[in-house]
Amino acid sequence: MTLWDLLVDPFAYGFMERALVASLAAAVVCAVLSCWLVLVGWSLMGDAVSHSVLPGVVLAYVVGLPFAVGAAAFGFLAVALIGAVREGRRVKEDAAIGIVFTTLFALGLVLISVTPSQTDLNHIVFGNVLGVDAGELWQIIGIAAVVLVVLLLKRRDLTLVAFDPTHAFAIGLSPARLRWLLLALLALTTVVALQTVGVVLVVAMLITPGATARLLTDRFDRMLLVAPAASALCALVGLYGAYYLDTAPGAMIVLAQGCLFALVFLLAPRHGVLARTRRRSR
Amino acid sequence: MTPALDVRGLRVRYGTVTALEDASFTLEPGRVCGLVGMNGSGKSTLFKSVLGLVRPDGGTVRILGDSPAAARRHRAVGYVPQSEEVDWTFPVSVRDVVMTGRYGRLGPTRRPRRDDHAAVADAVERVGLADLADRQIGNLSGGQRKRAFVARALAQAPQVLLLDEPFAGVDRRTEEALTVLLRAFAADGGTVLVSSHDLARLPELADESVLLRRTVLLHGPTTDVVRPENLARAFGLDVGEDR
Numbered sequence: 001m002t003l004w005d006l007l008v009d010p011f012a013y014g015f016m017e018r019a020l021v022a023s024l025a026a027a028v029v030c031a032v033l034s035c036w037l038v039l040v041g042w043s044l045m046g047d048a049v050s051h052s053v054l055p056g057v058v059l060a061y062v063v064g065l066p067f068a069v070g071a072a073a074f075g076f077l078a079v080a081l082i083g084a085v086r087e088g089r090r091v092k093e094d095a096a097i098g099i100v101f102t103t104l105f106a107l108g109l110v111l112i113s114v115t116p117s118q119t120d121l122n123h124i125v126f127g128n129v130l131g132v133d134a135g136e137l138w139q140i141i142g143i144a145a146v147v148l149v150v151l152l153l154k155r156r157d158l159t160l161v162a163f164d165p166t167h168a169f170a171i172g173l174s175p176a177r178l179r180w181l182l183l184a185l186l187a188l189t190t191v192v193a194l195q196t197v198g199v200v201l202v203v204a205m206l207i208t209p210g211a212t213a214r215l216l217t218d219r220f221d222r223m224l225l226v227a228p229a230a231s232a233l234c235a236l237v238g239l240y241g242a243y244y245l246d247t248a249p250g251a252m253i254v255l256a257q258g259c260l261f262a263l264v265f266l267l268a269p270r271h272g273v274l275a276r277t278r279r280r281s282r
Numbered sequence: 283m284t285p286a287l288d289v290r291g292l293r294v295r296y297g298t299v300t301a302l303e304d305a306s307f308t309l310e311p312g313r314v315c316g317l318v319g320m321n322g323s324g325k326s327t328l329f330k331s332v333l334g335l336v337r338p339d340g341g342t343v344r345i346l347g348d349s350p351a352a353a354r355r356h357r358a359v360g361y362v363p364q365s366e367e368v369d370w371t372f373p374v375s376v377r378d379v380v381m382t383g384r385y386g387r388l389g390p391t392r393r394p395r396r397d398d399h400a401a402v403a404d405a406v407e408r409v410g411l412a413d414l415a416d417r418q419i420g421n422l423s424g425g426q427r428k429r430a431f432v433a434r435a436l437a438q439a440p441q442v443l444l445l446d447e448p449f450a451g452v453d454r455r456t457e458e459a460l461t462v463l464l465r466a467f468a469a470d471g472g473t474v475l476v477s478s479h480d481l482a483r484l485p486e487l488a489d490e491s492v493l494l495r496r497t498v499l500l501h502g503p504t505t506d507v508v509r510p511e512n513l514a515r516a517f518g519l520d521v522g523e524d525r
Contacts, residue, residue, distance in 0.1 A: 139363065156392035160382050163372050169362045170333050171386035171438065172354045218418040220373045 010243040019129040022140050023235040023253060026196040026205065029144040031231035032151055034210030035190050035223045036182060039162045043207045044094065045079075048101035049183065050190045050202035052078030054108025057124055057194070062115055068143055075187025078104055086204045105199070127198030127250035129239075136195060144192050147185050158182060159220055196235075197250035204254040205231070212261045215268040234260055284347045286311040286442050286473035287332065291341035294327050296367035300496065301327040305341070307492050307501045309475065311441070314468045316488035316504055317477040319516050323494045325477045329444050332475075333361060345442055353442075360440035364447050370420035376430045377415045380405055383437035405437040410459060425456030432460060436467070443467060445476040449483075457505045461487045481508050 010016045037046050053071035060070025080099055085096035112121040123131065132140070151158070157178055160168045165175040186206070193202040213227035238253030245252075266273050286308040294302040302324045309315050317325050330336040331343050334350030345353035353359050360383070384398045385406070387418065390442065394402075396471070406415050409429035419430060428448055435443055443464075449457050464474050464487060478484055484504050491507035493500040493516045500512055507513075 156385065157384075160385060161375070163369065163374060163379075164363070164382070166333070166335065166363060166367070167361060167382060167434070168385075169335065170354060170359055171357050171383075173385070214373065219375065220378070222375060242509050261426050 018132045022132045026193045026232040027235035028228040030205035031209035031227040038210035046206040047203040048097045051101045052104040058111040072187045129196045137168045139249040176224040201254045208257040215271045288344040293340035307422035314474040314488045316484045316491035358441045360435040360438045360443045362445040380433045383434035405433040409433040424451040425453040442473045
Protein backbone atom coordinates (compact mmCIF):
# COMPACT_ATOMS: atom_id res chain seq x y z
CA MET A 1 0.00 0.00 0.00
CA THR A 2 1.48 3.33 -1.06
CA LEU A 3 1.20 6.64 0.75
CA TRP A 4 -1.19 7.76 -1.96
CA ASP A 5 -3.49 4.86 -1.16
CA LEU A 6 -3.33 5.75 2.53
CA LEU A 7 -4.42 9.29 1.73
CA VAL A 8 -7.11 8.44 -0.80
CA ASP A 9 -8.59 5.24 0.59
CA PRO A 10 -10.69 6.76 3.38
CA PHE A 11 -12.59 8.96 0.95
CA ALA A 12 -13.86 6.03 -1.09
CA TYR A 13 -16.70 6.07 1.42
CA GLY A 14 -19.42 8.66 0.83
CA PHE A 15 -19.72 9.42 4.54
CA MET A 16 -15.99 10.17 4.73
CA GLU A 17 -16.24 12.46 1.73
CA ARG A 18 -19.08 14.41 3.34
CA ALA A 19 -17.19 14.47 6.63
CA LEU A 20 -14.19 15.96 4.83
CA VAL A 21 -16.19 18.73 3.18
CA ALA A 22 -18.09 19.53 6.39
CA SER A 23 -14.90 19.58 8.46
CA LEU A 24 -13.06 21.79 6.00
CA ALA A 25 -15.97 24.24 5.78
CA ALA A 26 -16.24 24.45 9.56
CA ALA A 27 -12.48 24.69 10.00
CA VAL A 28 -12.13 27.56 7.54
CA VAL A 29 -15.07 29.66 8.72
CA CYS A 30 -14.23 29.17 12.41
CA ALA A 31 -10.60 30.05 11.78
CA VAL A 32 -11.42 33.28 9.96
CA LEU A 33 -13.80 34.33 12.73
CA SER A 34 -11.25 33.36 15.37
CA CYS A 35 -8.83 36.01 14.09
CA TRP A 36 -11.19 38.70 15.41
CA LEU A 37 -12.28 36.81 18.51
CA VAL A 38 -8.72 36.52 19.84
CA LEU A 39 -8.03 40.18 19.11
CA VAL A 40 -11.23 41.50 20.71
CA GLY A 41 -10.63 39.20 23.68
CA TRP A 42 -13.85 37.27 23.17
CA SER A 43 -12.61 33.73 23.78
CA LEU A 44 -14.82 33.32 26.81
CA MET A 45 -17.73 34.87 24.91
CA GLY A 46 -17.17 32.32 22.14
CA ASP A 47 -17.29 29.56 24.71
CA ALA A 48 -20.49 30.98 26.18
CA VAL A 49 -22.34 31.49 22.91
CA SER A 50 -21.34 28.10 21.54
CA HIS A 51 -22.66 26.29 24.61
CA SER A 52 -25.77 28.43 24.92
CA VAL A 53 -27.10 27.56 21.46
CA LEU A 54 -27.83 23.97 22.55
CA PRO A 55 -31.44 24.51 23.75
CA GLY A 56 -32.12 26.57 20.62
CA VAL A 57 -30.92 23.77 18.37
CA VAL A 58 -33.02 21.18 20.22
CA LEU A 59 -36.14 23.38 20.09
CA ALA A 60 -35.54 24.04 16.39
CA TYR A 61 -35.41 20.28 15.87
CA VAL A 62 -38.66 19.83 17.78
CA VAL A 63 -40.63 22.41 15.76
CA GLY A 64 -38.89 21.55 12.50
CA LEU A 65 -37.02 24.83 11.89
CA PRO A 66 -33.45 25.01 10.58
CA PHE A 67 -30.91 24.59 13.39
CA ALA A 68 -29.43 27.98 12.52
CA VAL A 69 -32.60 29.83 13.55
CA GLY A 70 -32.72 28.29 17.01
CA ALA A 71 -28.98 28.68 17.47
CA ALA A 72 -29.00 32.36 16.54
CA ALA A 73 -31.97 33.06 18.83
CA PHE A 74 -30.31 31.44 21.84
CA GLY A 75 -26.92 32.92 21.00
CA PHE A 76 -28.44 36.39 21.22
CA LEU A 77 -30.45 35.47 24.31
CA ALA A 78 -27.23 34.36 26.02
CA VAL A 79 -25.49 37.62 25.18
CA ALA A 80 -28.47 39.67 26.35
CA LEU A 81 -28.66 37.73 29.62
CA ILE A 82 -24.92 38.10 30.22
CA GLY A 83 -25.27 41.84 29.68
CA ALA A 84 -28.24 42.04 32.05
CA VAL A 85 -26.50 40.08 34.83
CA ARG A 86 -23.31 42.13 34.46
CA GLU A 87 -25.26 45.39 34.50
CA GLY A 88 -25.83 45.16 38.26
CA ARG A 89 -22.02 45.49 38.64
CA ARG A 90 -21.86 43.28 41.74
CA VAL A 91 -21.48 40.24 39.48
CA LYS A 92 -18.41 40.57 37.25
CA GLU A 93 -18.42 39.67 33.57
CA ASP A 94 -16.64 36.31 33.84
CA ALA A 95 -19.07 35.21 36.55
CA ALA A 96 -22.04 36.41 34.49
CA ILE A 97 -20.79 34.47 31.46
CA GLY A 98 -20.19 31.35 33.54
CA ILE A 99 -23.64 31.37 35.10
CA VAL A 100 -25.58 32.10 31.92
CA PHE A 101 -23.94 29.61 29.57
CA THR A 102 -23.88 26.69 31.96
CA THR A 103 -27.56 27.25 32.76
CA LEU A 104 -28.54 27.37 29.09
CA PHE A 105 -26.33 24.38 28.29
CA ALA A 106 -27.98 22.42 31.12
CA LEU A 107 -31.39 23.42 29.78
CA GLY A 108 -30.32 22.04 26.41
CA LEU A 109 -29.27 18.72 27.97
CA VAL A 110 -32.61 18.49 29.81
CA LEU A 111 -34.49 19.19 26.57
CA ILE A 112 -32.50 16.47 24.81
CA SER A 113 -33.38 13.97 27.53
CA VAL A 114 -37.12 14.65 27.19
CA THR A 115 -37.25 14.91 23.40
CA PRO A 116 -38.06 11.69 21.57
CA SER A 117 -36.20 11.61 18.26
CA GLN A 118 -34.89 9.31 15.60
CA THR A 119 -31.59 11.10 15.30
CA ASP A 120 -29.53 11.02 18.41
CA LEU A 121 -29.54 14.60 19.68
CA ASN A 122 -26.49 13.79 21.77
CA HIS A 123 -24.63 14.13 18.50
CA ILE A 124 -25.12 17.86 18.81
CA VAL A 125 -23.18 17.80 22.07
CA PHE A 126 -20.24 15.76 20.85
CA GLY A 127 -20.53 16.19 17.10
CA ASN A 128 -21.09 13.51 14.52
CA VAL A 129 -19.25 14.48 11.42
CA LEU A 130 -19.34 10.93 10.05
CA GLY A 131 -23.15 11.04 10.14
CA VAL A 132 -23.64 14.27 8.17
CA ASP A 133 -26.18 13.70 5.39
CA ALA A 134 -26.42 15.59 2.11
CA GLY A 135 -29.05 18.04 3.38
CA GLU A 136 -27.00 18.94 6.44
CA LEU A 137 -23.93 19.29 4.31
CA TRP A 138 -25.62 21.89 2.10
CA GLN A 139 -26.77 23.76 5.19
CA ILE A 140 -23.19 23.79 6.51
CA ILE A 141 -21.80 25.02 3.21
CA GLY A 142 -24.52 27.65 2.86
CA ILE A 143 -24.06 29.12 6.34
CA ALA A 144 -20.27 28.98 6.08
CA ALA A 145 -20.41 30.86 2.77
CA VAL A 146 -22.72 33.56 4.14
CA VAL A 147 -20.58 34.08 7.24
CA LEU A 148 -17.37 34.21 5.21
CA VAL A 149 -18.77 36.73 2.74
CA VAL A 150 -20.06 39.02 5.50
CA LEU A 151 -16.77 38.75 7.42
CA LEU A 152 -14.71 39.57 4.36
CA LEU A 153 -16.93 42.49 3.34
CA LYS A 154 -16.86 44.01 6.84
CA ARG A 155 -13.33 42.96 7.73
CA ARG A 156 -11.89 46.46 7.84
CA ASP A 157 -14.65 47.79 10.11
CA LEU A 158 -14.42 44.80 12.43
CA THR A 159 -10.65 45.15 12.68
CA LEU A 160 -10.92 48.86 13.43
CA VAL A 161 -13.48 48.25 16.18
CA ALA A 162 -11.20 45.60 17.68
CA PHE A 163 -8.24 47.96 17.56
CA ASP A 164 -9.67 51.37 18.41
CA PRO A 165 -13.41 51.55 19.09
CA THR A 166 -13.16 55.19 20.15
CA HIS A 167 -11.80 56.27 16.77
CA ALA A 168 -14.38 54.09 15.02
CA PHE A 169 -17.10 55.86 17.00
CA ALA A 170 -15.58 59.31 16.35
CA ILE A 171 -15.69 58.86 12.55
CA GLY A 172 -19.34 57.84 12.60
CA LEU A 173 -19.16 54.04 12.76
CA SER A 174 -21.22 52.19 15.35
CA PRO A 175 -18.99 49.91 17.43
CA ALA A 176 -22.08 48.56 19.22
CA ARG A 177 -23.72 47.51 15.94
CA LEU A 178 -20.51 45.92 14.68
CA ARG A 179 -20.15 43.95 17.92
CA TRP A 180 -23.68 42.64 17.49
CA LEU A 181 -22.83 41.67 13.92
CA LEU A 182 -19.81 39.75 15.18
CA LEU A 183 -22.00 38.01 17.77
CA ALA A 184 -24.58 37.05 15.14
CA LEU A 185 -21.83 35.59 12.97
CA LEU A 186 -20.48 33.78 16.02
CA ALA A 187 -23.88 32.18 16.65
CA LEU A 188 -24.20 31.12 13.00
CA THR A 189 -20.67 29.75 12.92
CA THR A 190 -21.42 27.68 15.99
CA VAL A 191 -24.12 25.90 14.00
CA VAL A 192 -21.61 24.99 11.31
CA ALA A 193 -19.03 23.77 13.78
CA LEU A 194 -21.30 21.84 16.12
CA GLN A 195 -22.02 19.29 13.37
CA THR A 196 -18.31 18.62 13.16
CA VAL A 197 -16.87 18.76 16.65
CA GLY A 198 -19.98 19.25 18.77
CA VAL A 199 -21.08 22.05 21.09
CA VAL A 200 -18.52 21.18 23.74
CA LEU A 201 -15.47 21.57 21.52
CA VAL A 202 -16.64 24.34 19.15
CA VAL A 203 -14.79 26.92 21.20
CA ALA A 204 -11.47 25.27 20.34
CA MET A 205 -12.17 25.83 16.64
CA LEU A 206 -13.09 29.44 17.45
CA ILE A 207 -9.92 30.33 19.36
CA THR A 208 -6.96 28.08 18.53
CA PRO A 209 -6.46 28.92 14.81
CA GLY A 210 -6.51 32.68 15.46
CA ALA A 211 -4.11 32.33 18.39
CA THR A 212 -1.79 30.14 16.28
CA ALA A 213 -1.79 32.67 13.43
CA ARG A 214 -1.19 35.50 15.91
CA LEU A 215 2.11 33.87 16.89
CA LEU A 216 3.20 33.53 13.27
CA THR A 217 2.56 36.99 11.85
CA ASP A 218 2.31 40.66 12.77
CA ARG A 219 -0.05 41.44 9.89
CA PHE A 220 -3.78 40.99 10.26
CA ASP A 221 -4.29 40.30 6.54
CA ARG A 222 -1.86 37.40 6.81
CA MET A 223 -3.60 36.09 9.92
CA LEU A 224 -6.72 35.80 7.76
CA LEU A 225 -4.81 33.40 5.48
CA VAL A 226 -2.65 31.58 8.01
CA ALA A 227 -5.47 30.75 10.43
CA PRO A 228 -7.79 29.01 7.93
CA ALA A 229 -4.86 27.21 6.30
CA ALA A 230 -3.68 25.88 9.68
CA SER A 231 -7.23 24.99 10.68
CA ALA A 232 -7.96 23.15 7.41
CA LEU A 233 -4.71 21.20 7.76
CA CYS A 234 -5.70 20.17 11.28
CA ALA A 235 -9.16 19.10 10.08
CA LEU A 236 -7.51 16.87 7.48
CA VAL A 237 -4.98 15.43 9.92
CA GLY A 238 -7.71 14.88 12.49
CA LEU A 239 -9.93 13.02 10.03
CA TYR A 240 -7.11 10.73 8.87
CA GLY A 241 -6.18 10.10 12.46
CA ALA A 242 -9.75 9.23 13.34
CA TYR A 243 -10.03 6.89 10.33
CA TYR A 244 -6.83 4.93 10.93
CA LEU A 245 -6.85 4.96 14.73
CA ASP A 246 -10.61 4.47 14.94
CA THR A 247 -11.11 7.44 17.28
CA ALA A 248 -13.66 10.27 17.55
CA PRO A 249 -13.10 12.63 14.57
CA GLY A 250 -14.26 15.86 16.26
CA ALA A 251 -11.93 15.30 19.20
CA MET A 252 -9.09 14.35 16.84
CA ILE A 253 -9.47 17.61 14.90
CA VAL A 254 -9.37 19.67 18.09
CA LEU A 255 -6.41 17.65 19.35
CA ALA A 256 -4.56 18.32 16.09
CA GLN A 257 -5.22 22.05 16.49
CA GLY A 258 -3.93 21.99 20.05
CA CYS A 259 -0.77 20.15 18.98
CA LEU A 260 -0.14 22.57 16.13
CA PHE A 261 -0.58 25.48 18.52
CA ALA A 262 1.92 23.92 20.95
CA LEU A 263 4.42 23.45 18.13
CA VAL A 264 4.04 27.04 16.95
CA PHE A 265 4.13 28.32 20.52
CA LEU A 266 7.54 26.70 20.91
CA LEU A 267 9.02 27.18 17.45
CA ALA A 268 7.46 30.32 15.91
CA PRO A 269 10.28 32.30 14.25
CA ARG A 270 9.77 35.57 16.17
CA HIS A 271 7.23 35.05 18.92
CA GLY A 272 7.96 31.42 19.88
CA VAL A 273 9.45 30.39 23.21
CA LEU A 274 12.73 29.23 21.63
CA ALA A 275 13.19 32.41 19.60
CA ARG A 276 12.52 34.53 22.65
CA THR A 277 14.96 32.68 24.90
CA ARG A 278 17.61 32.78 22.19
CA ARG A 279 17.15 36.54 21.89
CA ARG A 280 17.37 36.99 25.64
CA SER A 281 20.52 34.90 26.04
CA ARG A 282 22.26 36.86 23.31
CA MET B 283 -19.04 83.10 12.61
CA THR B 284 -20.12 79.75 14.04
CA PRO B 285 -17.77 78.73 16.86
CA ALA B 286 -15.72 75.58 16.19
CA LEU B 287 -16.57 74.34 19.64
CA ASP B 288 -19.22 75.67 21.97
CA VAL B 289 -19.56 74.09 25.42
CA ARG B 290 -22.42 75.49 27.54
CA GLY B 291 -23.10 74.65 31.19
CA LEU B 292 -21.81 71.11 30.75
CA ARG B 293 -22.52 68.74 33.65
CA VAL B 294 -21.43 65.09 33.71
CA ARG B 295 -21.89 62.72 36.62
CA TYR B 296 -20.68 59.14 36.99
CA GLY B 297 -22.99 57.71 39.63
CA THR B 298 -22.49 59.99 42.63
CA VAL B 299 -19.21 61.47 41.34
CA THR B 300 -19.42 64.81 39.56
CA ALA B 301 -16.82 64.93 36.78
CA LEU B 302 -17.88 68.25 35.25
CA GLU B 303 -20.15 70.97 36.64
CA ASP B 304 -21.34 74.01 34.70
CA ALA B 305 -18.34 73.98 32.35
CA SER B 306 -18.56 76.59 29.58
CA PHE B 307 -16.17 77.88 26.93
CA THR B 308 -16.11 78.73 23.24
CA LEU B 309 -13.40 78.13 20.64
CA GLU B 310 -13.20 80.03 17.35
CA PRO B 311 -11.98 78.20 14.22
CA GLY B 312 -8.26 78.35 13.47
CA ARG B 313 -7.17 78.34 17.11
CA VAL B 314 -5.03 75.99 19.15
CA CYS B 315 -6.37 75.73 22.68
CA GLY B 316 -4.55 74.06 25.56
CA LEU B 317 -6.44 72.14 28.21
CA VAL B 318 -4.78 72.31 31.60
CA GLY B 319 -5.74 70.60 34.82
CA MET B 320 -4.81 67.85 37.26
CA ASN B 321 -5.55 64.20 36.65
CA GLY B 322 -9.21 63.82 37.49
CA SER B 323 -10.00 67.44 36.70
CA GLY B 324 -12.42 66.37 33.96
CA LYS B 325 -10.20 66.67 30.87
CA SER B 326 -10.92 63.19 29.58
CA THR B 327 -14.62 63.59 30.39
CA LEU B 328 -14.64 66.81 28.39
CA PHE B 329 -13.11 65.02 25.39
CA LYS B 330 -15.61 62.19 25.70
CA SER B 331 -18.46 64.69 25.83
CA VAL B 332 -17.30 66.36 22.62
CA LEU B 333 -17.06 62.95 20.94
CA GLY B 334 -20.46 62.01 22.32
CA LEU B 335 -19.08 59.00 24.20
CA VAL B 336 -20.67 60.18 27.43
CA ARG B 337 -24.10 61.76 27.57
CA PRO B 338 -24.12 64.98 29.60
CA ASP B 339 -26.46 65.25 32.57
CA GLY B 340 -26.89 68.89 31.67
CA GLY B 341 -25.73 71.55 29.25
CA THR B 342 -24.83 71.29 25.58
CA VAL B 343 -21.87 70.66 23.29
CA ARG B 344 -21.94 72.08 19.76
CA ILE B 345 -19.30 71.42 17.13
CA LEU B 346 -19.53 73.96 14.30
CA GLY B 347 -23.17 74.34 15.30
CA ASP B 348 -23.84 70.59 15.18
CA SER B 349 -24.57 68.08 17.92
CA PRO B 350 -21.76 65.57 18.59
CA ALA B 351 -23.72 62.87 16.71
CA ALA B 352 -24.10 65.05 13.60
CA ALA B 353 -20.46 66.11 13.86
CA ARG B 354 -19.39 62.44 13.91
CA ARG B 355 -21.44 61.76 10.80
CA HIS B 356 -19.67 64.68 9.07
CA ARG B 357 -16.33 63.36 10.34
CA ALA B 358 -15.79 66.82 11.83
CA VAL B 359 -14.00 65.56 14.96
CA GLY B 360 -10.67 63.76 15.12
CA TYR B 361 -9.30 62.19 18.27
CA VAL B 362 -5.76 61.21 19.22
CA PRO B 363 -5.97 58.89 22.25
CA GLN B 364 -3.59 58.56 25.17
CA SER B 365 -0.94 55.89 24.64
CA GLU B 366 -2.33 53.73 27.45
CA GLU B 367 -5.60 53.33 25.58
CA VAL B 368 -3.96 51.52 22.64
CA ASP B 369 -3.13 47.80 22.28
CA TRP B 370 0.38 48.11 20.85
CA THR B 371 0.68 44.38 20.10
CA PHE B 372 -2.22 44.58 17.62
CA PRO B 373 -1.18 43.17 14.22
CA VAL B 374 -1.47 46.39 12.18
CA SER B 375 1.17 48.50 10.46
CA VAL B 376 1.59 52.27 10.65
CA ARG B 377 0.03 52.55 7.19
CA ASP B 378 -2.99 50.44 8.27
CA VAL B 379 -3.58 52.69 11.28
CA VAL B 380 -3.31 55.89 9.26
CA MET B 381 -5.68 54.48 6.63
CA THR B 382 -8.38 54.08 9.29
CA GLY B 383 -8.46 57.89 9.37
CA ARG B 384 -10.02 57.71 5.89
CA TYR B 385 -12.69 55.12 6.72
CA GLY B 386 -15.44 57.69 7.28
CA ARG B 387 -15.13 58.72 3.61
CA LEU B 388 -15.07 55.24 2.15
CA GLY B 389 -17.87 52.94 1.02
CA PRO B 390 -19.34 50.14 3.14
CA THR B 391 -16.38 47.79 2.66
CA ARG B 392 -13.84 50.64 3.28
CA ARG B 393 -11.93 49.78 0.16
CA PRO B 394 -9.39 52.60 -0.28
CA ARG B 395 -9.15 54.46 -3.59
CA ARG B 396 -6.13 56.07 -5.13
CA ASP B 397 -6.61 59.45 -3.44
CA ASP B 398 -6.94 57.70 -0.07
CA HIS B 399 -3.60 55.97 -0.57
CA ALA B 400 -2.16 59.35 -1.57
CA ALA B 401 -3.61 61.08 1.51
CA VAL B 402 -2.18 58.35 3.76
CA ALA B 403 1.25 58.54 2.13
CA ASP B 404 1.16 62.32 2.53
CA ALA B 405 0.16 62.16 6.21
CA VAL B 406 2.83 59.56 6.98
CA GLU B 407 5.39 61.72 5.20
CA ARG B 408 4.39 64.85 7.11
CA VAL B 409 4.93 63.21 10.50
CA GLY B 410 8.28 61.82 9.33
CA LEU B 411 7.40 58.12 9.38
CA ALA B 412 7.68 57.39 5.65
CA ASP B 413 10.53 54.93 6.22
CA LEU B 414 8.61 53.09 8.94
CA ALA B 415 5.17 52.93 7.29
CA ASP B 416 5.15 49.14 7.08
CA ARG B 417 6.27 48.50 10.65
CA GLN B 418 3.93 46.94 13.15
CA ILE B 419 2.91 49.80 15.45
CA GLY B 420 4.38 48.22 18.57
CA ASN B 421 7.83 48.29 16.97
CA LEU B 422 7.96 52.08 17.19
CA SER B 423 9.35 54.37 19.88
CA GLY B 424 6.96 56.35 22.08
CA GLY B 425 7.38 59.45 19.96
CA GLN B 426 6.91 57.57 16.69
CA ARG B 427 3.75 55.92 17.99
CA LYS B 428 2.27 59.31 18.78
CA ARG B 429 3.23 60.58 15.32
CA ALA B 430 1.42 57.64 13.75
CA PHE B 431 -1.82 58.62 15.48
CA VAL B 432 -1.38 62.27 14.55
CA ALA B 433 -0.88 61.10 10.95
CA ARG B 434 -4.19 59.24 11.19
CA ALA B 435 -5.87 62.48 12.33
CA LEU B 436 -4.27 64.39 9.45
CA ALA B 437 -5.47 61.76 6.97
CA GLN B 438 -8.96 62.14 8.38
CA ALA B 439 -8.76 65.93 7.95
CA PRO B 440 -11.35 66.85 10.60
CA GLN B 441 -12.36 70.44 11.41
CA VAL B 442 -11.81 69.93 15.13
CA LEU B 443 -8.94 67.85 16.48
CA LEU B 444 -8.79 66.60 20.08
CA LEU B 445 -5.50 65.32 21.52
CA ASP B 446 -5.31 63.72 24.97
CA GLU B 447 -1.82 64.19 26.45
CA PRO B 448 0.07 63.85 23.14
CA PHE B 449 3.40 64.79 24.76
CA ALA B 450 3.43 62.23 27.55
CA GLY B 451 6.45 59.91 27.15
CA VAL B 452 7.51 61.61 23.93
CA ASP B 453 10.99 62.81 22.92
CA ARG B 454 11.75 66.51 22.49
CA ARG B 455 12.08 66.22 18.71
CA THR B 456 8.63 64.70 18.38
CA GLU B 457 7.14 67.37 20.63
CA GLU B 458 8.62 70.08 18.43
CA ALA B 459 7.52 68.34 15.23
CA LEU B 460 3.97 67.89 16.52
CA THR B 461 3.84 71.52 17.63
CA VAL B 462 4.71 72.62 14.09
CA LEU B 463 2.10 70.25 12.60
CA LEU B 464 -0.67 71.37 14.92
CA ARG B 465 0.12 75.04 14.30
CA ALA B 466 -0.05 74.37 10.56
CA PHE B 467 -3.35 72.53 10.99
CA ALA B 468 -4.78 75.59 12.77
CA ALA B 469 -3.31 77.99 10.19
CA ASP B 470 -5.35 76.08 7.57
CA GLY B 471 -8.53 76.82 9.53
CA GLY B 472 -8.64 73.74 11.78
CA THR B 473 -9.24 73.94 15.50
CA VAL B 474 -7.20 72.05 18.09
CA LEU B 475 -8.02 71.20 21.70
CA VAL B 476 -5.00 69.62 23.33
CA SER B 477 -4.44 68.58 26.94
CA SER B 478 -0.87 68.79 28.16
CA HIS B 479 1.20 68.64 31.30
CA ASP B 480 4.16 70.35 29.66
CA LEU B 481 3.22 73.83 30.82
CA ALA B 482 6.63 75.34 30.07
CA ARG B 483 6.17 74.73 26.34
CA LEU B 484 2.43 75.26 26.17
CA PRO B 485 2.67 78.94 25.10
CA GLU B 486 4.56 77.88 21.94
CA LEU B 487 1.77 75.50 20.99
CA ALA B 488 -1.47 77.06 22.17
CA ASP B 489 -2.83 80.55 21.47
CA GLU B 490 -5.26 80.22 24.32
CA SER B 491 -5.88 77.78 27.15
CA VAL B 492 -8.64 76.49 29.35
CA LEU B 493 -7.91 75.86 33.02
CA LEU B 494 -10.07 73.01 34.23
CA ARG B 495 -10.96 71.82 37.68
CA ARG B 496 -14.37 70.18 37.36
CA THR B 497 -15.42 73.46 35.79
CA VAL B 498 -13.72 76.07 33.61
CA LEU B 499 -11.75 78.18 36.09
CA LEU B 500 -10.18 80.38 33.47
CA HIS B 501 -10.10 80.69 29.69
CA GLY B 502 -7.68 83.15 28.10
CA PRO B 503 -4.31 83.63 26.43
CA THR B 504 -1.99 80.76 27.34
CA THR B 505 0.60 83.12 28.83
CA ASP B 506 -2.04 84.28 31.33
CA VAL B 507 -3.35 80.83 32.11
CA VAL B 508 0.06 79.36 32.96
CA ARG B 509 0.87 82.13 35.47
CA PRO B 510 1.70 80.55 38.82
CA GLU B 511 -1.17 82.21 40.67
CA ASN B 512 -3.66 80.82 38.16
CA LEU B 513 -2.16 77.33 38.05
CA ALA B 514 -2.29 77.30 41.84
CA ARG B 515 -6.07 77.51 41.64
CA ALA B 516 -6.25 74.56 39.28
CA PHE B 517 -3.71 72.39 41.04
CA GLY B 518 -4.63 73.35 44.58
CA LEU B 519 -1.13 74.57 45.45
CA ASP B 520 -0.08 77.63 47.40
CA VAL B 521 2.37 79.52 45.24
CA GLY B 522 3.75 82.46 47.19
CA GLU B 523 0.35 83.58 48.31
CA ASP B 524 -0.26 85.15 51.69
CA ARG B 525 -2.66 83.30 53.84
